[in-house]
Amino acid sequence: MTCTEDFRQLARRRVPRMFYDYADSGSWTESTYRANEADLQLLKFCQRVAVDFSQRSTASCLLGEPVVIPAALAPTGLTGMQHADGEIHAARAAERFGIPFTLSTMSVCSIEDVAAHVTRPFWFQLYVMRDREFINGLIDRARAAGCSALMVTLDLQVSSQRHKDIKNGLTTPPRLTLANIADMMTRPYWCQGMLRTKRRSFGNIIGHARGVTNIRSMAAWTAEQFDPTLSWQDLAWIKERWGGKLIVKGIMDARDARLAVQAGADALVVSNHGGRQLDGAPSSVAALPAIARAVGDEIEVWMDGGIRTGQDILRALALGARGVLMGRAFLYALGAYGEAGVRRCLELIAKELDLTMAFCGRTRIEDVDRSVLVNPGLWD
Numbered sequence: 211m212t213c214t215e216d217f218r219q220l221a222r223r224r225v226p227r228m229f230y231d232y233a234d235s236g237s238w239t240e241s242t243y244r245a246n247e248a249d250l251q252l253l254k255f256c257q258r259v260a261v262d263f264s265q266r267s268t269a270s271c272l273l274g275e276p277v278v279i280p281a282a283l284a285p286t287g288l289t290g291m292q293h294a295d296g297e298i299h300a301a302r303a304a305e306r307f308g309i310p311f312t313l314s315t316m317s318v319c320s321i322e323d324v325a326a327h328v329t330r331p332f333w334f335q336l337y338v339m340r341d342r343e344f345i346n347g348l349i350d351r352a353r354a355a356g357c358s359a360l361m362v363t364l365d366l367q368v369s370s371q372r373h374k375d376i377k378n379g380l381t382t383p384p385r386l387t388l389a390n391i392a393d394m395m396t397r398p399y400w401c402q403g404m405l406r407t408k409r410r411s412f413g414n415i416i417g418h419a420r421g422v423t424n425i426r427s428m429a430a431w432t433a434e435q436f437d438p439t440l441s442w443q444d445l446a447w448i449k450e451r452w453g454g455k456l457i458v459k460g461i462m463d464a465r466d467a468r469l470a471v472q473a474g475a476d477a478l479v480v481s482n483h484g485g486r487q488l489d490g491a492p493s494s495v496a497a498l499p500a501i502a503r504a505v506g507d508e509i510e511v512w513m514d515g516g517i518r519t520g521q522d523i524l525r526a527l528a529l530g531a532r533g534v535l536m537g538r539a540f541l542y543a544l545g546a547y548g549e550a551g552v553r554r555c556l557e558l559i560a561k562e563l564d565l566t567m568a569f570c571g572r573t574r575i576e577d578v579d580r581s582v583l584v585n586p587g588l589w590d
Contacts, residue, residue, distance in 0.1 A: 211546075214518045214539045217555055221292070221545030226394045228378035229291040233541045236485035237370035242493065243485025246516030249493040253525045254584040258571030266573035268563050272533045273359055273455050273476055273510065278308035279560045280575055281523060283552075284514055284537035285335030285361060285459075290318025290410075292545040294403030298327045300544055303552035305330050307560075312361055312535070315348065320413030321355045331358035335459070337366060338444060339435035344419045349451050351418075360452045361479070362445065365460030367438045370487045381429070403548075445473040459514065459535075462497045464504035467511075477510035477532075484515055484537055495526060496589045502530025520562025524570070527578045528586060 211217060222230055236243025270280040283304050289296040297319035304311035305328050312333040313324055324332060334352035339345055352360060379385030394401060404410065411425045415432075422428045449456050458470045459479035470478045480498050482491045494515030502511050513526045514535035526534050536559075543555035567573070570582040580586035 211551075211554055211558070213558060214542060214555060217539075217542040217546045217551060220547075221542045224397055224399045225292055225545040226390070226397050226400060228375075228380045228384060228390055228393070229288065230545065231374040231378055232288060232372075232380055233286070233292060233538060233545075235372060235374045236489060237372050237487060238489035240485060240489065242482055242489050242491045245493040246482070246485055246495070247518060248516075249495050250516050250522045250525050252588060253495070253528070253586075255521075255524075255566065255570055256582055256584050257569050261571035263568040263571065263573050266564065266567055268560055268567070268575060270533065270575040272310065272512070273457075275310060275358065276308075277310070277533070279520070279523065279556075279563055280527065280531075280533035281517070281559075282310040282333070282512075282533065282535055283312055283540050284535035285312040285314035285333075285363070286537050286541055287314050287316035288318060289314065289541065289544065290407075292541050293400070293548050294407040295319060295323075295409055296544050296548075297324055299549035300540055300552050301328050301332055303540075303549045303556065304332075307553055307556045309556070310359075313357075315414055316412060317414055318412065319409050321348075321351050321357070323409065323413055325355035331356045333357055333359040333361055333457070335361040335363055336448070337363055338437055338440050338448070340437045341419060341435060344415075345448075346451060347418060348414065349448070351414075353452070353454070357454075359455040359457055359476075360448070361457040361459055362448060363459045363483075364440070365462075365481070365483050365487050367436060367440050369436065370489070372486060400545075442469050442473050445475070449474055457512075461501060462491060462494075464500045467501045467504045467509075471505055471508050475509060477512060478505070479512045479514050479535060480531070481514035481535070495529065498526065498529045498531060499589050520559045520564070521566045523559070523563050524566050524578060524582065527575065528580050528582045529589075 268279045297317045301311040301324050312335050314335050315337045334357040422431045455476045457477045458475045461467050461478045480494050498513050510532045512533045513531040517534045517536045518539050540552050543551035
C-alpha cells in the first residue's frame, strides 16, 4: 500500500457493495462529491530550491490539542459496517498515530464502547434531533466518556437523496435481498469479522432513545427525528449543557461563519457533507478562502471534503484552514485492513505532507501560507 487510492481499490473488493457505496458516493448527480477532490487538484504548488529544510515538522495544535499533523478523523456514520468494530479500530489507530478521532451519533459502536478501548479523549459528533431528552442524554454520555470536544453537524436537518443507497436497499434496517446476501458472501474477510462481533446496530441510539429497543423500532424513530426547526439559537442550550469545546460543522457561507463566531463556537468546519447533501453546491475548498477571511483569527477554521493526501492538507492550509478532517481516506483503509490499515494510511499521508512542505521550502506548519501555491487566488 503506497497511497490512499490503493486502500480504496482493496476496500471496494472487501466491503459489501451497499456499505462501500454508502461511504464512497454523493447525492443526486454526485457533482459536488467529485468537485471536492477535483478542485483541490487545480491548486498547483510553487516549488522552491536551495532552502535548508533539514529540520522540519508537521506538528500542530487543534483546539489546544497537540497533533502529529493538522488533521482529525471525521465523523462517519456506519463506520462499523466498513469493518467489524470499525469505530474502535479507527479510534485506536488515530490515538496511536497522534490525531483526534470523531465518533458519529450514527455509529455502530457506542460512545461507551469506544471509550473502553482508548486511553486518550476523543471527540463526539452530535446530530440535533427532535427528542431533546435523548440529545441531552447523548451530551451527558459524551461528557461521562471523557470526550474533549463536541462537534455539532448543522447541515442534516433533512437528508438528501443518494441514488446508490436506494438501489442497494440501504435502509434501516438494511434490506437483505438475494443480491445483497450474495454480495456479502463474496466478501469473506468482511464476513469473518462480522461473525466475531456483536456490534451490528446503532450503539448510541438503540436502548437509549425512548421506545427504541431494536433496529426495526429505530427505523420508525429515525424517520421522525431529524429536526427542520434547528437554528443558531439551539446552540445556546447545547453549549450550556456541554460546557466544553464546541465545533460546528457544515459551514459553506461566510455569513454562517460569522454566526458561528457569535454563537461561541471554538472551531468551525467548512464542509458540504462530503457532497452527500446539496448536490450542485461548491466544493469545500472553493468555499474556504472567503470563510477564512470573514472570521480571521476569531475562531479556528477547518476544512472537510476531498482530503485524500498530504498534499491536499497543504493546499487547505495555504487557503486559510487551520486543519482538516479526513473521512473517506480512513474509511478506505479501514475496509481494507482494519486498524493497521488506518494507521498505515495516516503514516503515508503524513509523509506526503512532510515531503511536499520540503519541496515548497517550508519547515513548519506555521509557515504555510498562500505563497506555497502558484494560483492561490483561484476562488477569491
